[in-house]
Amino acid sequence: MARALTGNDNDGAASPRWTFTLLTIPSRVEYLGRLLQSLAALPSKQPFEIVIVHNAATAEEPLEVERRIRAMAPSLPVRVYVNSTDPTIGGGRRVQLSVCRTPLVAFIDDDLTLHGDVLGALEDTLRTHPVGIVGLPSLEEDTDTRFKPRDSTPHVDLDGIRYMPVQGMLVAGYRRLFADIGGFNPRRPFWGEWTEFNLRMWRHGVPTGYVLDRGYLRHWHKAPESPTRNMSGREQHVLWGLMCTALEYDAVSINEATDAFWRLAQDRYLQYSFGEQPSPKLLLASVLELMPRLSREFPAIHAFAAEAQRHPFHFKPFEPLDETQVRTVLAHAELAITAYRDSAFVDNRPAPMTGRTGWLQRIGKAMFSRVAKRQTAA
Secondary structure, three states: OOEEOOOOOOOOOOOOOEEEEEEEOHHHHHHHHHHHHHHHOOOOOOEEEEEEEEOOOOOOOHHHHHHHHHOOOOOOOEEEEEOOOOOOHHHHHHHHHHHOOOOEEEEEOOOEEEEOOHHHHHHHHHHHOOOOEEEOOEEEOOOOOEEEOOOOOOOEEEOOEEEOOOOOOEEEEEHHHHHHOOOOOOOOOOOOHHHHHHHHHHHOOOOEEEOOOOOEEEEOOOOOOOOOOOOOOHHHHHHHHHHHHHHHOOOOOOOOOOHHHHHHHHHHHHHHHHOOOOOHHHHHHHHHHHHHHHHHHHHHHHHHHHHHOOOOOOOOOOOOOOHHHHHHHHHHHHHHOHHHHHHHOHHHOOOOOOHHHHHHHHHHHHHHHHHHHHHHHO
16 A cells, blocks of 8 residues: 655655655536545555645535545545646646655546556656656546557657656656746646646657556546636647747748658647547637737747757657657757756765775866756756
């Protein structure tokens, strides 16, 4: 059973290395309860924290919200925050990242349950591979049918990792790295925040991918009020995300590098939002309705695009990668990820050298630290 840190633990208890963090809304309380029960049953001896962001405007007192949620899992170390100021998905994600206090974090959806060696799979992967985001496969409801990752999505299988964007559900990695590459894009309020985040990670030279042979998730599709499935106004959220992605990453022109982006926009995302046969009239009307917003936010989009030009890699949105490209990014990440890995896994560090070689170790450590910082800043 998972070891829980509660307010009754003594000061000598081990500090948690992980935070599981999730957004929830009042109508999904049944699913939140299931998720918390699955966390309590994880076969891990590691301590961890749970952070829940109640992502909705409410007249209820925050302490009452926390009391009600904590009662669902009294054995778990739960902290609760109420986000009534900007209860969008993007706004909630920023709260999640800002209140996390452990070196490793796993963002999880509240319509999941977790099964198997989840923490072991995530931690072993981060210890042994220079990756910035790790995901786990999800199954549909209580079946053996895999929901994500889809085999049809471009990927590269290499050394036990399926390298590709981690498409939400569970997204795990280094808290400080998530913050250092800029946190969550403010122009993704309700759709596409993880798609853009993964792209930015690859462009910074840190790969993302799935571990398919250990822990897994179950996705309970019937949870109400999903912004990506049944939210009112979903069409404009998806269209807005596509427009911003094209502008922020210089993908407006249709060419070989951007072909995958435009094909997915046409064949999947517009159909997903506007129906099998998107009406040109409806599409044009939606674009025109978004124009005032685009005008207001264009200076920020332009500044973001200028910053993106300075990324060490210039992958385009949804650009398929081959094994050579993945290995190139992995070679870059070996150095870029070192500072984050050392901070998270103190027990991974080599034993300190003593005697006459101590001064050489100190010089080498200082030089290595400066190189790592330059790579991260790039």
